[in-house]
Amino acid sequence: MMARRKPKKGKPGSKGYREAKKLRAKAHKKVARQREDTGRKWAKKVVLDHDAIAVEDFRSNFLAKSTMARKAADAAIGATKAALIEMGRKHGRDIRLVHPAHTTMDCARCDARAKHALPLGERTYTCTACGNVSPRDKNSARVMLVRAGLNPAGAEGVRPPGALLQEAA
Ligand SMILES: [Zn+2]
Known part of the structure; x- marks a missing residue:
């Protein structure tokens, strides 16, 4: 118009x-x-x-x-x-609030940083340093919890049993 x-x-x-x-x-x-x-x-x-x-x-x-x-x-x-x-x-x-840089590139288990950003289509994060393999968003979420000074394991504890089974599979 x-x-x-x-x-x-x-x-x-x-x-x-x-x-x-x-x-x-x-x-x-x-x-x-x-x-x-x-x-x-x-x-x-x-x-x-x-x-x-x-x-x-x-x-x-x-x-x-x-x-x-x-x-x-x-x-x-x-x-x-x-x-x-x-x-x-x-x-x-x-x-x-956590610093947002590299949350998708860092490893939640060993803190190593990937050399390249993961392309958006790649849904799985694989750490070349410690061999950690984790769903992309889950790894980022754990990185953020660690940066915030929170314990990611504590967050895992409250997940419904179904989620745990899914990860084991
Ligand atoms: Zn790692």
Whole structure:
């Protein structure tokens, strides 16, 4: 609607253009609110299920030069992280921010760093130093717990029995 009503260069926008602009602002606001709602619901569940939580202290790249979809994804993940921290404080949980660098490259067992970043398609982390083989996200999660000064073994203890069987297989 805005494109069709776009004013000529140097001319002020028409009434229709201004109205279209208002509609766009309204739509963006709605998406932002939905995003916040989803983030808060997820954060509440996570916070209620755990006593201590380690979060990557990444900086959202919203202002970086990037495509709109990338910016939207960054905004969503930033809002979700903020919701998690806020919800954790509200419920008196131990929230620890960890340095986000190399969480996907370090080995959770021996602390060795992989020479190359794992491509996103590679779902299994294999350590060349100690032979540790672990699902990619699980290894990263353990690295983050260790960095936060938490004990990954303690986190394993509360997993449902089904999860333990799965790992053994
Ligand atoms: Zn290792």
